Amino acid sequence: xxxxxxxxxxxxxxxxxxxxxxxxxxxxxxxxxxxxxxxxxxxxxxxxxxxxxxxxxxxxxxxxxxxxxxxxxxxxxxxxxxxxxxxxxxxxxxxxxxxxxxxxxxxxxxxxxxxxxxxxxxxxxxxxxxxxxxxxxxxxxxxxxxxxxxxxxxxxxxxxxxxxxxxxxxxxxxxxxxxxxxxxxxxxxxxxxxxxxxxxxxxxxxxxxxxxxxxxxxxxxxxxxxxxxxxxxxxxxxxxxxxxxxxxxxxxxxxxxxxxxxxxxxxxxxxxxxxxxxxxxxxxxxxxxxxxxxxxxxxxxxxxxxxxxxxxxxxxxxxxxxxxxxxxxxxxxxxxxxxxxxxxxxxxxxxxxxxxxxxxxxxxxxxxxxxxxxxxxxxxxxxxxxxxxxxxxxxxxxxxxxxxxxxxxxxxxxxxxxxxxxxxxxxxxxxxxxxxxxxxxxxxxxxxxxxxxxxxxxxxxxxxxxxxxxxxxxxxxxxxxxxxxxxxxxxxxxxxxxxxxxxxxxxxxxxxxxxxxxxxxxxxxxxxxxxxxxxxxxxxxxxxxxxxxxxxxxxxxxxxx
Amino acid sequence: xxxxxxxxxxxxxxxxxxxxxxxxxxxxxxxxxxxxxxxxxxxxxxxxxxxxxxxxxxxxxxxxxxxxxxxxxxxxxxxxxxxxxxxxxxxxxxxxxxxxxxxxxxxxxxxxxxxxxxxxxxxxxxxxxxxxxxxxxxxxxxxxxxxxxxxxxxxxxxxxxxxxxxxxxxxxxxxxxxxxxxxxxxxxxxxxxxxxxxxxxxxxxxxxxxxxxxxxxxxxxxxxxxxxxxxxxxx
Numbered sequence: 137x138x139x140x141x142x143x144x145x146x147x148x149x150x151x152x153x154x155x156x157x158x159x160x161x162x163x164x165x166x167x168x169x170x171x172x173x174x175x176x177x178x179x180x181x182x183x184x185x186x187x188x189x190x191x192x193x194x195x196x197x198x199x200x201x202x203x204x205x206x207x208x209x210x211x212x213x214x215x216x217x218x219x220x221x222x223x224x225x226x227x228x229x230x231x232x233x234x235x236x237x238x239x240x241x242x243x244x245x246x247x248x249x250x251x252x253x254x255x256x257x258x259x260x261x262x263x264x265x266x267x268x269x270x271x272x273x274x275x276x277x278x279x280x281x282x283x284x285x286x287x288x289x290x291x292x293x294x295x296x297x298x299x300x301x302x303x304x305x306x307x308x309x310x311x312x313x314x315x316x317x318x319x320x321x322x323x324x325x326x327x328x329x330x331x332x333x334x335x336x337x338x339x340x341x342x343x344x345x346x347x348x349x350x351x352x353x354x355x356x357x358x359x360x361x362x363x364x365x366x367x368x369x370x371x372x373x374x375x376x377x378x379x380x381x382x383x384x385x386x387x388x389x390x391x392x393x394x395x396x397x398x399x400x401x402x403x404x405x406x407x408x409x410x411x412x413x414x415x416x417x418x419x420x421x422x423x424x425x426x427x428x429x430x431x432x433x434x435x436x437x438x439x440x441x442x443x444x445x446x447x448x449x450x451x452x453x454x455x456x457x458x459x460x461x462x463x464x465x466x467x468x469x470x471x472x473x474x475x476x477x478x479x480x481x482x483x484x485x486x487x488x489x490x491x492x493x494x495x496x497x498x499x500x501x502x503x504x505x506x507x508x509x510x511x512x513x514x515x516x517x518x519x520x521x522x523x524x525x526x527x528x529x530x531x532x533x534x535x536x537x538x539x540x541x542x543x544x545x546x547x548x549x550x551x552x553x554x555x556x557x558x559x560x561x562x563x564x565x566x567x568x569x570x571x572x573x574x575x576x577x578x579x580x581x582x583x584x585x586x587x588x589x590x591x592x593x594x595x596x597x598x599x600x601x602x603x604x605x606x607x608x609x610x611x612x613x614x615x616x617x618x619x620x621x622x623x624x625x626x627x628x629x630x631x632x633x634x635x636x637x638x639x640x641x642x643x644x645x646x647x648x649x650x651x652x653x654x655x656x657x658x659x660x661x662x663x664x665x666x667x668x669x670x671x672x673x674x675x676x677x678x679x680x681x682x683x684x685x686x687x688x689x690x691x692x693x694x695x696x697x
Numbered sequence: 698x699x700x701x702x703x704x705x706x707x708x709x710x711x712x713x714x715x716x717x718x719x720x721x722x723x724x725x726x727x728x729x730x731x732x733x734x735x736x737x738x739x740x741x742x743x744x745x746x747x748x749x750x751x752x753x754x755x756x757x758x759x760x761x762x763x764x765x766x767x768x769x770x771x772x773x774x775x776x777x778x779x780x781x782x783x784x785x786x787x788x789x790x791x792x793x794x795x796x797x798x799x800x801x802x803x804x805x806x807x808x809x810x811x812x813x814x815x816x817x818x819x820x821x822x823x824x825x826x827x828x829x830x831x832x833x834x835x836x837x838x839x840x841x842x843x844x845x846x847x848x849x850x851x852x853x854x855x856x857x858x859x860x861x862x863x864x865x866x867x868x869x870x871x872x873x874x875x876x877x878x879x880x881x882x883x884x885x886x887x888x889x890x891x892x893x894x895x896x897x898x899x900x901x902x903x904x905x906x907x908x909x910x911x912x913x914x915x916x917x918x919x920x921x922x923x924x925x926x927x928x929x930x931x932x
Binding site: 138142145146148149150596597599600601602603604605606607608609610692693694 | 738741742745747748767768771772774775776780782785786787788789790791795799800802803804856
C-alpha cells in the first residue's frame with residue numbers, strides 16, 4: 137500500500153505527463169464505450185422497430201426485403217397481394233387482427249403508407265407501445281393524413297395543413313397526385329421508428345389516387361368534367377351562389393353526364409349480373425345521373441338484390457328533384473339522399489357525416505368527392521401485419537401463408553427477420569470494433585512511451601528507494617501501480633466523458649436524426665471491456681516494470697545520472 | 698561489527714572487488730578513500746546487500762549477509778543502515794518530512810524505534826532537522842528541489858539517522874558542497890553519529906577530509922582487483 141501511495145504522489149508530481157496520459161486513455165475509453173453504446177442502441181432501436189406483430193405477410197421473396205419495405209420503408213416494394221387475399225387471411229380463425237399496408241408513394245422524400253384505422257390499434261413498437269398522437273386526432277376521414285414526428289418537424293407542418301402526395305419514392309420524380317390533396321389530421325409523437333418519417337393515409341385514398349378517374353367516372357351529377365382546378369372553382373362558385381345559377385350549370389352538363397353514366401353502367405352490367413338489365417332499362421333513361429350513384433352502389437354491394445334496386449330506384453325517383461339540386465354540393469345533402477334511398481348504406485353515411493363535420497371548411501376537389509362516393513379499396517396491397525390469437529399459431533400460420541394456394545406469399549416473423557437482417561451489419565460492427573480496439577491500444581502505447589521516457593530520469597529515484605530498503609519488487613510495483621492508476625483514472629474520466637457526451641447529444645440526436653439513445657448503466661460487456669483495458673494497461677506496464685526491475689538490480693544504490 | 702572476509706565480486710567476469718579482510722568496529726568513524734573506478738560504489742552495494750559477492754562473506758552486526766535472501770537483505774538494509782549520497786538524495790515528489798520518514802515505509806523496526814522516542818514520525822523528523830540546524834519551519838512547506846544543496850544533504854542525514862540505524866554509509870556526501878558548508882556538514886554528521894553511537898563509513902575521493910577521521914583506509918590498497926585493473930590498464 138505504501139508503494140501505491142508513492143506511485144500516486146509520483147504521478148501527481150509529473151502533472152503534465154500524467155494528465156496527457158490520463159486524457160489520451162480517457163478519450164480512447166470514451167470512444168470505445170460510445171461505439172459500444174451506439175452499437176447497442178442502434179441494435180435496440182432496430183429491434184424495437186416493430187413488436188406485437190406476429191407475422192408480416194408479403195409477396196413471395198426475400199424476408200429481409202419484405203421486412204425492409206414493410207417496417208423500415210426502405211427499398212422498392214411491389215403491390216402484389218390481392219386485397220381479397222387480405223380479406224381472406226383476416227377471416228382466418230388463427231388471426232386476431234390483420235392490418236393491410238400499401239406503400240409506393242411519397243411526400244418530399246418521406247414515405248406515404250396507406251393502411252386502415254386498425255393500424256393504430258395494432259401496430260406497436262419497442263415494448264409493445266402503440267403509436268401516440270402528439271397533436272390533432274386520428275380520424276377515419278379518407279383524406280386525412282397522420283404524419284410522423286419527424287415529417288412534422290422537418291417540413292414544419294401543423295394540423296390542418298394540406299399535403300400533396302407524389303407517386304413513387306423520389307423527391308423530384310413522380311407524378312403529383314394533386315387531384316387528391318390531404319389534410320393533416322394528426323401528428324404522431326416520436327416513436328424513433330420508421331413511422332416518424334412516414335405519412336399515413338387511408339387505403340381508399342391511396343386507391344383513389346391511383347385510379348385513373350379523370351373524365352371516366354370522376355363526375356358527379358350536374359358537374360363538369362373540367363380540369364380539376366377549374367371544376368373546383370366552378371364548384372365553389374356554384375356552392376356560394378343561389379340554386380338558380382347552379383341549376384343552370386347542372387342542366388348544361390346534363391347530357392354529357394348522362395352519357396358518361398350510361399357508359400359506365402353498361403360496362404358495369406356486362407361485367408356483373410344480368411339481373412341488373414331489367415333494372416337498368418327501367419331506370420336509365422329517366423335517372424341517368426342517379427344510375428351513376430346506383431352503379432357505385434352496385435360495386436360496393438354486389439349482393440344487393442334486384443328488389444332492393446327497384447326500391448332504390450323508385451325512392452330515388454321520388455327524390456329526384458331534391459337530389460338533382462344538391463347531389464353535387466355538400467356531401468351531407470347527398471348522404472341524406474343516399475340514406476333515404478339506400479337503407480343498406482349506413483357505413484358510408486356515417487363516414488360522410490363525420491367527414492362533413494371536419495370538412496365543412498375544406499375545399500374538396502372533384503376527384504376527392506368521387507373517391508368519397510366510390511370508396512374503392514385498392515386491388516393490391518404490399519404487406520399485411522398480422523396478430524395471431526396465440527403464439528403457438530405462428531409457425532403453423534407461417535407455413536400456411538408460405539403455401540398459400542391462391543397466390544405466392546411469404547410470411548416472416550418480425551423478430552426473427554430483424555435478427556437476420558442485423559447480421560448484415562455485423563461486418564460494420566466488427567470494423568468499428570477493430571478501430572476502437574486500436575484507438576485504445578494507441579492510448580495505452582502513449583502511456584507506455586511516457587512511462588518509458590520517464591524511466592531514465594527515475595533511475596535516481598529508484599536508487600534512493602533502494603537505499604532506504606525498497607526491494608526491486610517495490611520498484612516494479614511502483615511502475616505498475618502508476619500505470620494502473622493512470623489507466624484507472626483514465627477509465628473513470630472516460631466513462632464520465634461518455635455520460636457527458638450522451639447527455640449533451642441525446643436531445644439533438646433524437647430531434648435531428650430521429651435516433652434516440654437511451655442512457656443506461658454500463659452493461660456487463662462494457663465492464664468487461666474496461667476490465668480488459670485495465671488489465672492491458674497493467675500488462676503493458678510490465679515492460680517498463682521489468683526494465684526498472686533490471687535497472688534496480690544492476691544499479692543498486694549507485695545513482696546514475 | 699562489520700567483517701569482510703575474502704570478498705570477491707566480479708561483473709561480467711571482470712573482478713571488481715577482491716578484499717581479503719576488513720574489520721570495522723562499532724562506533725568507529727571510518728574514512729574510505731576511493732577515487733572513481735576503485736570499486737567504491739560496488740563495495741557500498743555489497744555492504745548494503747544490494748549486490749551479492751561471488752565469494753567470501755560479509756557479516757554485519759553478527760548477521761551473515763550471504764545467508765539472507767535478497768528481500769531479507771533489503772529488510773536488513775532498511776533496518777540497520779542509513780545511506781547518504783553525493784547529491785539528489787531526495788525524492789522530488791515527496792515532501793521534506795516524507796523524504797525523512799521514507800525509511801519507516803520499509804522498516805518496521807526503525808519506525809518502532811522512532812515512535813519510542815517521539816510521538817510520531819514527523820515530530821522525530823522535525824527534531825532531527827533541528828539538531829542538524831534546519832529550524833526554519835518555512836522549509837517544511839518547500840518543495841525539496843527548492844532547498845539548497847547543503848540543506849538537501851542535511852535532510853539526507855536526517856533521513857539516514859531516523860530510527861537510529863547502527864550504521865550510516867555516506868558516499869561522497871560533501872562533494873557538492875563548498876568548503877565552508879563541507880566543514881559544517883562533517884561536524885554535524887560526526888556529532889550526531891557520536892550522540893547515537895552510530896558507526897559511520899564515509900567514502901570519498903577527497904583525501905583532504907581524512908584528517909577528520911580516526912580511521913582511514915585506502916580502497917585501492919585493500920582492493921586487489923583494483924590493483925589488477927590498474928596493472929591491466931598500465932599494460
